[in-house]
Amino acid sequence: MNSLIPLFVIIPLGCAFIMAMLGRFIKNINKFITPIFMLSLVYLTFHFMLNSEGTLIYKVGGFEPVNGIPIAIYMVMDGLTKLILLVISLVGFLAIFYSLSYTKQYTSERKFYVLFSLMIAGMNGIVISGDIFNIFVFLEIAALSSYALVAFGVEKHQLEASFKYQVLGGIASLIILLTIALIYWNTGTLNIADISRQLTVNCSSQAGTNVFLKFISVLLIAGFGLKAAIFPFHSWLPDAHSSAPSPISAMLSGVLIKAIGVYVIIRLFFNMFPLSYELSMTITVLGTISMIIGGLLAIGQWDIKRMLAYSSISQIGYIILGLGIGMLVLATGGNKAVAALSITGGLFHLLNHSIFKGLLFLSAGAVEYRTGTRDMRKMGGLSEVLPITSRTSLIGSLAISGIPPFNGFFSKLIIIIAAIQAQYYVLAFLAVLVSVITIAYFMKLQKYTFYNNDGSKWKKKKIKEVPFSMAFSMIIMALLCILLSLLVIPDVREIFLKPAVDVLINAADYSTNILGI
Amino acid sequence: MKGMTIIVKKITQIICPVIFMFGLYIILHGHLTPGGGFAGGVIMAGAFILQILANGNILPKLRKEEEGLEFMESAAILGFLILAGLGLLFSGGVVFFANFLDKGELGKLISAGFIPLENIVVGAEVCAAIATIFIAMVVYKDEEGK
Numbered sequence: 239m240n241s242l243i244p245l246f247v248i249i250p251l252g253c254a255f256i257m258a259m260l261g262r263f264i265k266n267i268n269k270f271i272t273p274i275f276m277l278s279l280v281y282l283t284f285h286f287m288l289n290s291e292g293t294l295i296y297k298v299g300g301f302e303p304v305n306g307i308p309i310a311i312y313m314v315m316d317g318l319t320k321l322i323l324l325v326i327s328l329v330g331f332l333a334i335f336y337s338l339s340y341t342k343q344y345t346s347e348r349k350f351y352v353l354f355s356l357m358i359a360g361m362n363g364i365v366i367s368g369d370i371f372n373i374f375v376f377l378e379i380a381a382l383s384s385y386a387l388v389a390f391g392v393e394k395h396q397l398e399a400s401f402k403y404q405v406l407g408g409i410a411s412l413i414i415l416l417t418i419a420l421i422y423w424n425t426g427t428l429n430i431a432d433i434s435r436q437l438t439v440n441c442s443s444q445a446g447t448n449v450f451l452k453f454i455s456v457l458l459i460a461g462f463g464l465k466a467a468i469f470p471f472h473s474w475l476p477d478a479h480s481s482a483p484s485p486i487s488a489m490l491s492g493v494l495i496k497a498i499g500v501y502v503i504i505r506l507f508f509n510m511f512p513l514s515y516e517l518s519m520t521i522t523v524l525g526t527i528s529m530i531i532g533g534l535l536a537i538g539q540w541d542i543k544r545m546l547a548y549s550s551i552s553q554i555g556y557i558i559l560g561l562g563i564g565m566l567v568l569a570t571g572g573n574k575a576v577a578a579l580s581i582t583g584g585l586f587h588l589l590n591h592s593i594f595k596g597l598l599f600l601s602a603g604a605v606e607y608r609t610g611t612r613d614m615r616k617m618g619g620l621s622e623v624l625p626i627t628s629r630t631s632l633i634g635s636l637a638i639s640g641i642p643p644f645n646g647f648f649s650k651l652i653i654i655i656a657a658i659q660a661q662y663y664v665l666a667f668l669a670v671l672v673s674v675i676t677i678a679y680f681m682k683l684q685k686y687t688f689y690n691n692d693g694s695k696w697k698k699k700k701i702k703e704v705p706f707s708m709a710f711s712m713i714i715m716a717l718l719c720i721l722l723s724l725l726v727i728p729d730v731r732e733i734f735l736k737p738a739v740d741v742l743i744n745a746a747d748y749s750t751n752i753l754g755i
Numbered sequence: 756m757k758g759m760t761i762i763v764k765k766i767t768q769i770i771c772p773v774i775f776m777f778g779l780y781i782i783l784h785g786h787l788t789p790g791g792g793f794a795g796g797v798i799m800a801g802a803f804i805l806q807i808l809a810n811g812n813i814l815p816k817l818r819k820e821e822e823g824l825e826f827m828e829s830a831a832i833l834g835f836l837i838l839a840g841l842g843l844l845f846s847g848g849v850v851f852f853a854n855f856l857d858k859g860e861l862g863k864l865i866s867a868g869f870i871p872l873e874n875i876v877v878g879a880e881v882c883a884a885i886a887t888i889f890i891a892m893v894v895y896k897d898e899e900g901k
Binding site: 252299 | 825826830840843846850851854
């Protein structure tokens with residue numbers, strides 16, 4: 239079982255280069271290979287999820303630790319890893335299946351699939367790596383291919399957005415590399431579990447190291463906050479996510495900012511650093527502000543994908559809020575059950591958001607594919623000519639605004655209940671308020687895009703429903719929006735969410751599990 | 756971009772093979788002396804770039820070269836991955852990147868298991884990548900100038 243862990247990197251990386259070579263000679267081979275390997279990754283993830291328990295470790299090269307000091311690069315597979323891998327492979331598969339028809343409009347189609355596979359390899363690598371420098375290496379693989387994918391249409395605004403993304407992403411990478419260098423200088427190791435042990439030992443004995451700890455924590459929040467687009471580091475996101483090809487927008491908004499931003503933040507702040515009240519408060523406040531700011535900015539947008547991009551900032555705020563309250567409760571030594579509930583809410587919302595934001599971006603892409611515009615003022619009445627897109631988009635909007643039978647309702651409810659139980663009444667109130675704002679802008683989106691007139695303008699232009707592969711992905715995602723609400727049932731939650739929550743609640747166990755001390 | 760004078764061309768012609776050989780030397784002795792796949796690959800790419808600088812470029816020819824280099828790049832990475840995967844296979848499905856070949860005698864050219872082989876593919880990859888980047892810049896500049 240352990241030896242299967244590197245496959246999560248080998249399969250997408252190998253396929254990417256096979257496609258780069260063969261794609262030139264065999265037409266359309268990329269379109270066969272990519273969905274098949276994504277499906278195999280989905281299978282592998284479920285295999286790990288259902289058949290393995292606890293923390294699995296894989297040492298690259300087979301080097302055993304010497305005197306308890308880890309030498310090899312570690313790959314770690316625990317509950318949190320499995321959850322994020324599930325998100326990556328599931329949304330990735332649906333997005334690539336959608337692309338089969340969507341990419342016909344581009345001239346160099348085959349490069350799209352190569353870059354996509356590289357992005358998947360990078361994200362999988364970040365998630366399974368137990369070594370902070372390898373996180374950086376894989377982060378660069380994922381980020382570089384996403385820069386290229388944002389600019390894939392090579393139109394003026396796409397290049398501009400990609401350039402902005404590259405500049406801010408470059409700054410983020412610089413900060414992260416600096417932090418890694420500082421950590422290595424201070425602790426002499428790069429293994430997360432080992433760093434955690436060193437920091438715990440150093441901080442209790444020396445008061446001076448605490449300043450250092452605060453400094454690197456702030457740098458890490460800035461670096462990975464830029465990648466996760468938390469306020470005040472969010473300015474690149476609306477441009478980049480709205481200009482990219484739609485399946486890529488779905489991947490960026492649904493998966494990338496979580497895998498290379500939120501995941502690393504929670505992994506490092508729960509499992510590597512000793513929890514502290516100040517830092518938990520900083521993270522929670524930043525999450526809350528981005529939740530509000532993202533929501534307020536989304537209302538005024540007329541560009542359909544730009545509105546969804548702002549909405550992503552707002553929803554990432556919800557995720558950070560849920561996890562932040564959990565951190566606060568743990569740091570102040572409060573009730574562990576409340577912290578568990580709050581973290582469950584945060585992770586559940588992370589899973590849900592990847593599905594419904596993916597769905598909404600795919601629907602917006604379908605609208606753009608058929609009408610050629612992203613301006614909502616030029617649309618209207620599209621429910622007449624695009625029935626499937628209209629229905630799936632409606633389901634996505636209902637789910638994200640938190641209407642009861644859909645998954646978004648439950649995750650938001652759990653976060654709000656946890657906030658009240660932890661006695662952060664203001665945060666609970668703000669979460670409810672932003673939920674109302676969310677309904678407001680999604681009603682605007684639905685009204686101006688799909689209803690508002692009888693659609694005779696589009697009937698005259700003979701607009702048809704989107705091709706099969708696009709419709710299929712959207713329908714599956716819409717079904718998932720309903721099915722995922724089953725996760726509130728305790729038995730189902732045991733399999734999918736509980737292992738991930740346990741990793742974060744028993745934060746100190748991470749290093750003992752891995753180092754075996 | 757036009758080529759340079761006959762003096763530069765002649766000297767490049769003499770010196771390029773030597774630089775190329777030196778790059779190969781660095782790659783092949785990667786496991787014994789300082790340097791290795793990356794450094795040697797860069798030196799080999801240097802010889803290639805020197806040729807373009809001295810002789811000027813002919814766009815269609817460069818395009819063709821670029822395609823070949825792209826292929827070489829992908830093939831080299833794939834080779835690296837296959838070597839690592841073979842390690843997984845020969846160690847009974849346990850260790851990715853296992854050094855499955857005979858380690859040999861310390862200090863000999865043919866020793867250290869599959870590390871020299873990996874150095875060779877890394878060298879090919881780096882050489883192809885750097886030359887591709889250079890060609891991309893040249894092609895872009897020329898297209899912009901028109």
